[in-house]
Amino acid sequence: MSKRKIHATDIFNLISLTDPQWDKHSRKFAFVQTTMHEEDNEYRSAVYIGDLEGKTIPFTTGKGRATSPRWSPDGSKLAFVSNRNEKSQIYVMPANGGEAEQVTFCKNGARGPVWSPCGTKILFSTSVEGVQDLQQDEEEKKKKKHPEPLVVEKMRYKSDAKGFLDEKNDHLALLDLKTKEISLLTDGDRDYGTPAWSPDGKSIAFVTNLEENPDVSLVSDVYVMDLETKEKKKITNSNGFYSALTFSPDGQYLGFLGHEKEFQSATLSRVWVTKLESGETHCLSENLDVEIGDVAIGDFHSGNVNPGLMWTEDSEGFYFLMSDQGGTGIYFGSLDGAMYPIHLPDEHVYAVSMLTGTHEAIVGVSNSTDPGELYHFDLKSQTRNQLTNVNESWKNEVELCKAEPIQFKAKDGWELHGWIMKPAGFEEGKKYPTILEVHGGPHAMYANTYFHEFQTLTAQGFVVLFTNPRGSHGYGQHFVDAVRGDYGGKDYLDVMSAMDYALESFDFIDENKLGITGGSYGGFMTNWVVGHTNRFKAAVTQRSISNWLSFYGVSDIGYYFSEWEVQGNMEDKVEKLWEHSPIKYVSNIQTPLLILHGEKDYRCPVEQAEQLFIALKKQGKTTKLVRFPEANHELSRSGDLALRIHRLNHVKNWFVEYLQKA
Template sequence: MKKIEMADLLEYRFLSRPSCSPWRDQAVFLVNKQNAHLNRYQGNLYLADLATGAVSQLTRTGKASSFVWDSDGVLLCGKKAKEGADFERLSVADGTTSPAFHFPHPVLGITPVEPGKTYLVLADVNHNQKEGLSAAQKKDEEDYIPVSELPLWDNGVGYVSGHRDALFLLEEKTGEARPITQWPFTVGAYVLTPDKKQVAYSGCSYTQLKPRQKGLYLYDIPSQTTKTILPEGEYRIGKLQMVGETLFFSASLCDKHGSSQKDDLFTCDLATLTVKKIAENDYTIGCNVSTDCRFGGGSPTGEYQGKLLYLTTEGSRVGMNLLDKAGNKEKLPEFAGAIENVSVKGEKILFVAMENGKLQELYLYDGKEYRQLTCLNEAALKNKAVSLPEYAGFTNSSGVKIDGWVIKPVDFDPNKTYPGVLSMHGGPCVAWGELFVHEMQVLAGMGYFVFLCNPRGSDGRGAEFADLRGHWGEYDFPDFMEFTDHVLALYPQMDPGRLGVIGGSYGGYMTNWIIGHTKRFAAAVSQRSFCNPISDFGVSCIGYTFDPEQFCATPWSDVELLWEHAPVKYAPDVVTPTLFIHALEDYNCPLTEGFQMFSALKYHGVESEMYLFKGENHELSRSGKPKHRQRRLFVLTDWLNRHLQ
């Protein structure tokens, strides 16, 4: 068996966006693969016959991305244009294409209302753009960015002050795009009713600070009128899903556990606009188990047997649930891994998932059992030594159960000793599990133990467990240290003198915190981190909402409290050699945060280096350019090898 190497990532296929045809027993899904030569992802569409299970490749251009079913046997496919987006129609029978239409703004979502005639479009509208400018004047204006509100930028998007996500009704024949929403409103989610006459959507208006809370609205297409279902300012509103004539949606007041509070489930009778909470919920709706082998999206909800179908992250797994209008819940059979997105056709549920220890594949649930439809990733792992995670949970000193796992080195010999690496997830409201993580398998192939856990603050165990407000470094730090003690006792082959600690985002914050509070680690790699909630408040795209909530203060209400929670405060106590990895366009954890911690360690004489990536953002390790992902893994493992091997 060959060890998994960094370059093996280039052979993985990433599945997403399964979509069942409304007319036939077939579905289309998207498959992306990295191309190292072009240094980008290449996407192609695949067709699945739900009756026979046969799967075939539909496109081969490598340029497929967004698509929807337009009519029987025809897809409407979109692609970015110099200004806006271009659409074409694709026949699933023979793969031929024909031009459809152009939309003048970047398109975020499109839904046919009357195929070939009318479309519901969600688009990013830049209200900073001036009307009536010549091409030369537009070019000149590119040098300037007016900013008048927060957030001023957004990760993976860029500067967003003055931008709004707006809904339009597009008439294909005339090109007329009639706005449904107006400035300064921005749309969160939307859904078209089955009769194609109404649109339910969430969103909010703002001119200074974008709030977390949204309102819920109903737009009537024939009369061009809007009614309010829920006013703005009360609920954080999540998913919208039509089940028959009833609108299901998830929402939370966030009154008990802040942003860690999970969305409860509601219905709205669209005839009377009566809203009813039908089920309390204590789990994240959707897939929140982390891996670096996922690329692309899809829906975590659907309609199945006249009920709401929705995914929840529970423990280290993601499964399917049903909920009827009376609030009666039903769990579908447990899936040994994480289901990521779903699409429904009659009694069948099509979904993309990762079974524990495997890469993504497409699966089908027929009402009785699960069946794997594709083998697109089997060749990538054939004859490869995958070190499966071994459960290593424990009860901490506070009496709280903490889930954890250990990945042993490939070719493990119980008579030898090995270095170990503590790997910490982001979030903090995220979860590790038994999923395949390429980075961890590379480390195992290099002869490392990798150990990981879900400390207090993680997802999958309910809102109370996930609520870390005011306790960063207080609850999680001892959980990590006690877990390290626990795995050292379980695996005496792990050398306590050759331990490393790595993490990104929240895991980067904790890396910065840990090196300032213990000298037990011989090396550290802090990625896309932040180190100072005082400065982060004013620079991060989420700083003005995230930091005051999580640290229970602003720079003006209690700067001393924020400084107590700033890892950079403890830089004089650091001795651990530390590598910082940061993307230049990371707006979640801005570059200045990495600079601060690096500068502090350099000032205090600590061995440290920093590696920066141009053209990348907070998602470098998960969706960065192929060459950049390879380089990140190289510099990370090189640092660990230099200090631990």
């Protein structure tokens, strides 16, 4: 039986499995299953419990979202976060079933539960202005509030994730499960995050920026707090960014991931370990030229969790995720600095939970033709067993196109890497229109993972070409840093080299029907490309940057990102910002250009799209602007479902009109 072609709306048929958490007592695992529903335009997430025989059952039910399942130390209970009663709060439920008990009633919600080693307390995060925000005031909820002006005194006053920032900050709080009392552990006009609890229960670790002026001192330092005295001990030196904290089982070491900003935002994340007794901190992976963690770009899974260092029972070693050459896998490291790969597949390991005592893992794995399933992986024997098949029936119904890896050289001899996807129903001897995709970041990585946008385009009869130009992660420190100060330079040549290589190597590409698209940095590159060549007959720029001068003041990261990445500023390097702005070259653009942008995008604000659209329209160019209401920078990955479908269809239809019908 022939399979049908994929549509944009097939996203409603897909199921996402994330955040596996393995209980060493029962050897069962909890995970989050997310489905997308067209009828009410809603994401729904539920916590499921699975075993190694492949049986899974729902642990939570109903509409809304249940996330962050965390086993109590003895495995008898699960804590999780649910928004079943409007705001997200923490619930606790017996592992063998029963009624879920809501244990937090915070005014601004609660998230990120971390059990104490004794199982009687839960550490969590909440947004507060003061202690009064720890509990909801039912009467206050009913009061209507008049609009008030937003008074701004800081450069960092908005966030793409949160919108305009108010007086609230992210703080850490402690819940006593016996008394139900909640105490605030941190305070002040600072944010605290990624908490971890020491094995003896006497201290916690977290990251924060306690510098005098956090607008200028852009760092996240690691601290350890004594829970009895509330005394904080600073671990790092206010010169970098750190996250994903974990204590070794014997409590002697604190591990974390991050870097000292040697190359600003283009610095590889590394493995760090502090010996708590002496305070000595060492980078253990400085000789390992790979990015620690998962930096793969996709448009399907959301809510992935970086587990940080997963320590062995003897506290002498640890496992961790890493990204290299378009794949993400598992490495092993030891306190003496030895690092070596355990599992480096041509696929995307996007989630992992380990029982390090037996060297086993539950992993979430995706590839170009598989949205993702969970597997049991024995690291010693290198064998794995599939535990779920939630997307199997859909995969059997549709024609999926495989991404085939390509290796080629840039004009200056640099080795480059990418993939090409033939269209659905491919026939030898035919020529097909081709779309070149450019990822955002730029410090991210196209990878061996499922990409719904790519499958939607190949189903329409397009070849899809995608690559990792210099500036991408996955190819070492020199490669990722090479784009800084050179936006539109060698990275542009890399993108064009990919197109040249494909035309030389694949006779099924119609050289007269080429298109290009990308989002964020990929939108910048799309704008730049059509301003510097007319070889593309259609282009779609998404959540893009067109003008670094205005971006400097309107983006939530503009005032430092522009200086770090473009290496221009508003003091004495204004010309540098203008030189790298695609809008400077707008009079050169002849390619029909579709401009897509979210109204609430504070990362690359919508004025970037407005400027480009008006400049093109004024000059009589072929263009269209599509604005997505209430959508931020994450529209294509986790935004409103109806708008995600509209976005995909606009992209597809533009290329159909100007490549297939032309």
